Amino acid sequence: MSDINPALETFSQEVDELLAAMEEALLGLEGTPDDADCINSIFRAMHTIKGSSGLFGFDDVVAFTHEAETVLDRVRNGERAIDAELVSVLLACKDHTAQIIQHFLFNEDEPLPESLHQQSRALIAQLTGQSAAVGGMPSTQEEKADHFEVDDNTTDSSDNWVISLAFKQNALRNGMDPLSFIRYLQTLGKINEVIITMPTLPRIEDMDPEDCYLNFKIAFSSNADKRTIEDVFEFAEDDCDITILPPNSRQEHYLQLLADLPEDQVKRLGEMLIEIGALTEKEVAHTLNEQCADDNLDTKPLGEMLVDKNILQQPVVEQALKKQEAVKQKVNKESNYIRVDAAKLGYLINLVGELVISGAAMRLMVDKHGLSDVDDVASTMSHLVEDIRDTALQLRMVQIGETFTRFQRVVHDVSKELGKQIQLQITGGESELDKTVVEKINDPLTHLVRNSLDHGIETPAERLRAGKPEKGTIQLNAYHDSGRIVIQISDDGKGLDPEKIVAKAVAKGLVKQDQVLSKSEIYHLIFEPGLSTKEEASNLSGRGVGMDVVKRNIEALRGSVSVDSELGQGTTVTIHLPLTLAIIDGFMVEAQKERYIIPLSMVEECVEMNSDEWQIDDTQHYVNLRGQVLPYLRLGDFFHKNKKHTHTQRESLVVVRFGEAKAGFVVDELHGENQTVIKPLGKLFENLNGIGGATVLGSGDVALILDVQGLIQHAKKQVNPTLALSSSV
Amino acid sequence: MTAKANKNDGILCVPIMDDMTIYNAQSLKETLLGYCHAGTQELQLDLSAVAEIDSAGLQLLLLLKAEAQKRGFTLRLLRHSEAVIEIFELLKLGMYFGDPIVIPANWKKS
Numbered sequence: 001m002s003d004i005n006p007a008l009e010t011f012s013q014e015v016d017e018l019l020a021a022m023e024e025a026l027l028g029l030e031g032t033p034d035d036a037d038c039i040n041s042i043f044r045a046m047h048t049i050k051g052s053s054g055l056f057g058f059d060d061v062v063a064f065t066h067e068a069e070t071v072l073d074r075v076r077n078g079e080r081a082i083d084a085e086l087v088s089v090l091l092a093c094k095d096h097t098a099q100i101i102q103h104f105l106f107n108e109d110e111p112l113p114e115s116l117h118q119q120s121r122a123l124i125a126q127l128t129g130q131s132a133a134v135g136g137m138p139s140t141q142e143e144k145a146d147h148f149e150v151d152d153n154t155t156d157s158s159d160n161w162v163i164s165l166a167f168k169q170n171a172l173r174n175g176m177d178p179l180s181f182i183r184y185l186q187t188l189g190k191i192n193e194v195i196i197t198m199p200t201l202p203r204i205e206d207m208d209p210e211d212c213y214l215n216f217k218i219a220f221s222s223n224a225d226k227r228t229i230e231d232v233f234e235f236a237e238d239d240c241d242i243t244i245l246p247p248n249s250r251q252e253h254y255l256q257l258l259a260d261l262p263e264d265q266v267k268r269l270g271e272m273l274i275e276i277g278a279l280t281e282k283e284v285a286h287t288l289n290e291q292c293a294d295d296n297l298d299t300k301p302l303g304e305m306l307v308d309k310n311i312l313q314q315p316v317v318e319q320a321l322k323k324q325e326a327v328k329q330k331v332n333k334e335s336n337y338i339r340v341d342a343a344k345l346g347y348l349i350n351l352v353g354e355l356v357i358s359g360a361a362m363r364l365m366v367d368k369h370g371l372s373d374v375d376d377v378a379s380t381m382s383h384l385v386e387d388i389r390d391t392a393l394q395l396r397m398v399q400i401g402e403t404f405t406r407f408q409r410v411v412h413d414v415s416k417e418l419g420k421q422i423q424l425q426i427t428g429g430e431s432e433l434d435k436t437v438v439e440k441i442n443d444p445l446t447h448l449v450r451n452s453l454d455h456g457i458e459t460p461a462e463r464l465r466a467g468k469p470e471k472g473t474i475q476l477n478a479y480h481d482s483g484r485i486v487i488q489i490s491d492d493g494k495g496l497d498p499e500k501i502v503a504k505a506v507a508k509g510l511v512k513q514d515q516v517l518s519k520s521e522i523y524h525l526i527f528e529p530g531l532s533t534k535e536e537a538s539n540l541s542g543r544g545v546g547m548d549v550v551k552r553n554i555e556a557l558r559g560s561v562s563v564d565s566e567l568g569q570g571t572t573v574t575i576h577l578p579l580t581l582a583i584i585d586g587f588m589v590e591a592q593k594e595r596y597i598i599p600l601s602m603v604e605e606c607v608e609m610n611s612d613e614w615q616i617d618d619t620q621h622y623v624n625l626r627g628q629v630l631p632y633l634r635l636g637d638f639f640h641k642n643k644k645h646t647h648t649q650r651e652s653l654v655v656v657r658f659g660e661a662k663a664g665f666v667v668d669e670l671h672g673e674n675q676t677v678i679k680p681l682g683k684l685f686e687n688l689n690g691i692g693g694a695t696v697l698g699s700g701d702v703a704l705i706l707d708v709q710g711l712i713q714h715a716k717k718q719v720n721p722t723l724a725l726s727s728s729v
Numbered sequence: 730m731t732a733k734a735n736k737n738d739g740i741l742c743v744p745i746m747d748d749m750t751i752y753n754a755q756s757l758k759e760t761l762l763g764y765c766h767a768g769t770q771e772l773q774l775d776l777s778a779v780a781e782i783d784s785a786g787l788q789l790l791l792l793l794k795a796e797a798q799k800r801g802f803t804l805r806l807l808r809h810s811e812a813v814i815e816i817f818e819l820l821k822l823g824m825y826f827g828d829p830i831v832i833p834a835n836w837k838k839s
Binding site: 196 | 754
């Protein structure tokens with residue numbers, strides 16, 4: 001035993017252990033014939049001995065144990081019942097296996113003696129119930145092949161990187177020497193084959209020896225990764241088209257890596273392939289550039305281009321795409337929207353509102369006590385609170401696209417009904433705004449779209465006569481503009497006729513015959529109640545109720561609406577809306593020790609001066625602002641009618657504008673901008689005149705938010721009607 | 730003069746006396762082209778004095794080989810210098826040109 005090599009010694013030990021375990025299991029089976037663990041351990045013993053023997057070339061052992069294993073496999077699968085007879089045969093097999101292995105261990109090169117061979121055959125016959133002659137040899141071969149398969153693969157001669165280098169014409173002139181790169185490549189691995197082609201070679205007479213005509217295809221075996229190999233040619237990049245095709249064995253490697261990629265986020269195909277090292281960034285960038293440069297409409301996808309260009313094998317690309325799809329689905333499932341109870345969201349927004357208020361209160365205290373060291377902390381917190389506020393408001397934001405797409409159906413149905421050909425184009429559907437605003441804007445939008453359909457777009461015959469395409473177009477567009485959302489409804493129809501509008505307005509007594517109006521003022525008249533330019537009303541629109549309602553609805557959302565039109569060219573209605581209704585930028589004023597908030601967007605200007613300098617006409621109730629007649633309202637008087645109070649020496653005038661209407665509020669003091677969290681008033685106060693809501697100030701005081709629209713109306717009522725008209729239009 | 734020809738029964742033996750690099754590729758090409766005429770049956774290039782060869786030089790050799798096949802004359806490369814052998818080894822070109830390469834006894838591979 002002394003001259004047995006260590007591997008064989010290990011083998012012998014292993015066999016001893018396995019056979020001992022097998023014997024124990026077999027004996028155990030006599031008691032409990034169906035014990036799966038026992039059967040498994042017997043099977044494992046035979047299987048492992050077969051495998052190990054194969055490694056050492058003990059073919060006879062392999063042949064014998066193979067038969068035993070086959071039978072045991074059937075037993076394991078329940079195809080053959082194990083009985084006392086089989087157990088005894090298996091015990092004999094175990095002894096026999098030990099015997100033949102002993103023989104090989106001690107008489108290495110001698111063939112198995114005939115007696116043992118006979119015993120093998122007899123046992124196999126007993127095991128399988130077949131004649132002993134069908135012994136092991138063929139299956140031995142098979143098994144052997146099985147065991148060495150792995151080795152065969154690794155030495156496969158085709159397992160090379162294939163590097164293609166196509167040098168450009170000027171490569172040599174630019175100081176490149178292709179040979180030097182190949183020389184350097186040698187340091188990374190073994191060059192197995194080089195094919196040199198000169199595809200663009202001209203006739204020898206025309207050939208310029210300073211041009212480079214050489215293309216190389218190099219079969220290269222190396223353990224380096226793609227990056228490293230690519231780096232070899234780093235300096236040649238500009239003068240050479242390089243493709244590096246990984247060897248087939250790498251493919252497996254890449255596929256494995258792809259499978260192992262984390263599935264937490266969707267990546268682009270290129271990114272994935274770079275991550276696993278199948279592609280380098282340069283290759284991706286290059287291919288993408290090419291893709292962009294291709295003007296062809298049906299550009300190929302990246303994966304296809306990579307395969308076409310021989311940068312990567314098809315299976316890797318396919319696998320990557322599959323992986324990408326899988327991740328996409330998974331992520332989609334995960335990142336699906338969470339449905340949140342609107343009430344909870346509302347509660348959160350409320351809390352954030354409170355937070356903003358207490359933030360302001362803290363700010364106040366810090367300033368009051370002049371705590372400079374607290375100042376930094378307070379500022380940081382204010383920033384955070386602002387961020388939280390913005391994020392919380394974001395939660396309520398929805399895309400307007402869904403609202404827009406609903407109009408596709410409206411347009412389709414109505415155009416059919418009217419015998420017109422109209423298409424709806426939607427842009428900016430991804431613009432977001434507050435859910436409440438979206439809900440409330442739906443009706444006005446419907447009205448405007450129907451208007452365009454009905455009045456705007458002409459019949460096909462009319463359109464052709466006007467030299468326009470038969471098919472009319474209505475565009476819905478939305479975009480964000482300085483904290484507000486702008487929605488445009490435009491059509492390429494016949495446009496508004498200013499003369500008709502003026503005539504109608506005069507007939508209705510809205511304007512005077514000789515009044516000079518600007519174009520936009522004229523267009524704005526369509527928002528006046530009772531004005532429709534359509535001679536006869538259809539069931540869609542034209543009854544003159546509508547545009548004024550649209551305007552009112554929009555202004556109720558603190559938005560504004562304007563019209564622009566070109567006769568014969570089309571009409572555009574533009575709506576400006578605030579993004580949210582919960583928190584606004586306010587302007588704080590004080591009158592009679594009471595604080596009021598005016599929405600900042602409605603403040604036009606502030607004039608501060610001594611009251612005696614003002615040209616206030618108390619009887620006519622207007623103020624002369626640089627020659628302009630302006631209705632005004634003393635906020636103090638308005639809200640504290642019964643209180644007797646003295647006017648302070650200095651008063652301020654805040655000029656507010658709502659739509660086109662203007663008015664002045666006379667206040668005692670201006671406090672400046674303020675972030676206002678709008679708190680709706682309770683049921684009891686809902687119908688209060690002139691107040692739209694309330695807010696809590698940092699100091700804990702309550703300030704009322706003015707309903708500017710209502711107040712302007714009120715101010716106008718006090719003024720002589722003729723004056724009011726000229727100032728409001 | 731880069732090369733000087735010895736004419737003998739349609740067999741030209743030309744020793745290349747200079748480096749085969751981009752710097753003299755132009756003149757080398759002119760010279761070699763000069764030998765590619767109808768009367769040439771075999772062109773022998775003696776490369777023993779080529780101390781340096783680069784891609785441009787290699788390109789000319791490949792070109793000449795292709796031209797020889799086209800025109801039906803034989804190109805033989807003789808007495809490859811170390812520099813030539815090195816790139817032939819690198820690019821496994823020995824088989825392509827098919828000329829016996831004699832590796833000198835004092836061959837030292839750098």
